[in-house]
Amino acid sequence: MSIADSNLRLRTSNVPIGFGTDETALISILANRNEAQRKLVRLAYKEIHHQDLIEQLKSELSGNFERAISHWTMDAAERDATLINEALKKATPDYKVIIEIACTRNSEELLAIKRSYQSLYKHCLEEDVASQTIGDVRK
Template sequence: MGKPTVTPCSPFDPVEDSKALKQAFKGFGSDEEAIINIIAKRTNDQRQQIAKEFKTMYGKDLIKELKSELRGNFEDVIIALMTNPVEFQAKQLHKSISGLGTDEDTIVEILGVHNNNEVIAIREVYEGLYQTSLEKDLKGDTSGTVKRLFVSLATGHRDESEATDKETAYKDAQTLLRAGELFHGTDESTFNAILCQRNRSQLRLIFDEYEKLTDHCFETAIDNEFSGTAKDTLMDLIKCIRDRIGYIAERLHKSMDRIGTDDRTLIRLVVSRSEIDLGDIKEVFEEKYGKSLADFIRDDTSGDYKKCLLEIVG
């Protein structure tokens, strides 16, 4: 089990929390501090209970109330916290597909980080929300190698046994070598099949066997055989397979290590990992970048948005 940064609040009283939130909305402007103290310090399950209680007590939808009270990135992080985690990921996928251009980085992150059951749940909620299949939208928005990779990942059908076998890893490494670097042209479907079907532990073994056969890492093969978006997407998937925590830490770093912060990625990862493994991600982040995740957030964000993120990160 990973280390969460947000754990159940105890004692917990959704009635008192609802009253405090109603009070926070009174008067000119809202009491952001009070909103952060309640919403950022409860688990998603507890927030759902507060939302139900709030509606029962006041006949109002808490999310709509928050949206009318708050603005900007602070509103986005609070609404992300209030949204059911599966629904949140489905909405993030939809934004990545339906926006101007496709956000392949986010799509591979969501489909690569989650396990089969989670991917299937996200896919089903997506279809309920948008009355269209995730596969259809992915096919309509991407092409070639990237399209096939996303469609395969969206099936949520990867082997999850974590059983490893050196002999089959060696054979798969040979197959990949023959499908790519040994021939003129690339048999992309072979790369797709192996990277989307094998369990993560077996894939790490395949990468090791590939390196023994070629004297260079598997990523070099991807670099040699693919280009553009296909190369970038495959590289991201391989990073995620090799080390999920390290990959998320890198995504967080990239969201802030630029001119202008990628707030959508920052919010998504901080909120969605807070009850799972954000504690582990924080440790790896600091090891990799020599500065804490909290310090990056302090330097890159401002106001109530910053306060809220720091509260979640801990």
């Protein structure tokens, strides 16, 4: 285990989640890491605490802050799959979100999003999008 790995494990074991969550410390831990490092934080948290970091964050935080921190902690494909699902669940689906993701991701990223969506929601992404869209957007 490298010094960096040891430091990450130490900081992850002290992620301030629980009664009186220290939001400033949480932001500091996540903000100073790139996506790969945040993934390691999430994996280390699960190994140490036997709980998924995102699920724990959702139970301790609320509102836009919870949503932002949760999305920030996810890998890109998982985040995009979640955003698409949230867009489809609205009373009037938010097609702008779906179009932005579909038009700005390459084929490998889209495949990863489809796999994440299937894993998270046990549904086919294309079928869910097709069932929730009509008219020109569906084309």
